[in-house]
Amino acid sequence: MNSEALRWLELAKNLGEEIQKSDLYIKMRMYEQLIESDEHLQQLREDYNIKVIGINVESEKENPNYQKIAKLTKEKSDIYDEIFSDPNMRNYKERKDKFDSHVRSVMSIIKQYADGKNPSYENQGLNLDDGCTGDCGSCGQCY
Numbered sequence: 001m002n003s004e005a006l007r008w009l010e011l012a013k014n015l016g017e018e019i020q021k022s023d024l025y026i027k028m029r030m031y032e033q034l035i036e037s038d039e040h041l042q043q044l045r046e047d048y049n050i051k052v053i054g055i056n057v058e059s060e061k062e063n064p065n066y067q068k069i070a071k072l073t074k075e076k077s078d079i080y081d082e083i084f085s086d087p088n089m090r091n092y093k094e095r096k097d098k099f100d101s102h103v104r105s106v107m108s109i110i111k112q113y114a115d116g117k118n119p120s121y122e123n124q125g126l127n128l129d130d131g132c133t134g135d136c137g138s139c140g141q142c143y
Contacts, residue, residue, distance in 0.1 A: 015106075024095060024098060024099050024102065025099060027095050028092065028095040028096055028099050031091045031092035032096075035086070035088050041086055041088075042081050043084055044142070045083065048076060049077045049078035051073075051079060052076060054072045055073060058072065068070050095134070
């Protein structure tokens with residue numbers, strides 16, 4: 001590997017380390033650990049996944065039982081509501097969504113530079129909180 005490639009890798013490593021030091025990352029991981037250690041939430045998530053599988057299995061049958069699908073769908077929805085009524089789950093999801101948005105924004109900037117552009121989130125409307133998908137064709141703000 002040449003020295004330029006090694007320098008890029010070192011810069012990427014440094015960025016990764018900075019991401020892991022950020023308050024957003026630390027809090028997201030803290031809530032992730034809380035929900036992972038909550039046995040009731042884990043059981044609800046397992047029950048939710050079982051309902052999803054049941055819906056898929058029934059839907060793929062030659063003659064699906066639509067009443068059964070409706071019942072499973074309602075049960076799945078109720079479980080989902082219960083999962084997201086948990087404050088730790090809501091806090092985790094909020095931080096995870098924001099973290100993912102930040103990562104997509106950073107990746108978008110790197111991609112634009114790699115494509116020969118000179119992006120500036122201050123001057124071109126890219127806001128780290130705006131939910132950028134990283135797919136520059138989706139909104140046109142980065143051009």
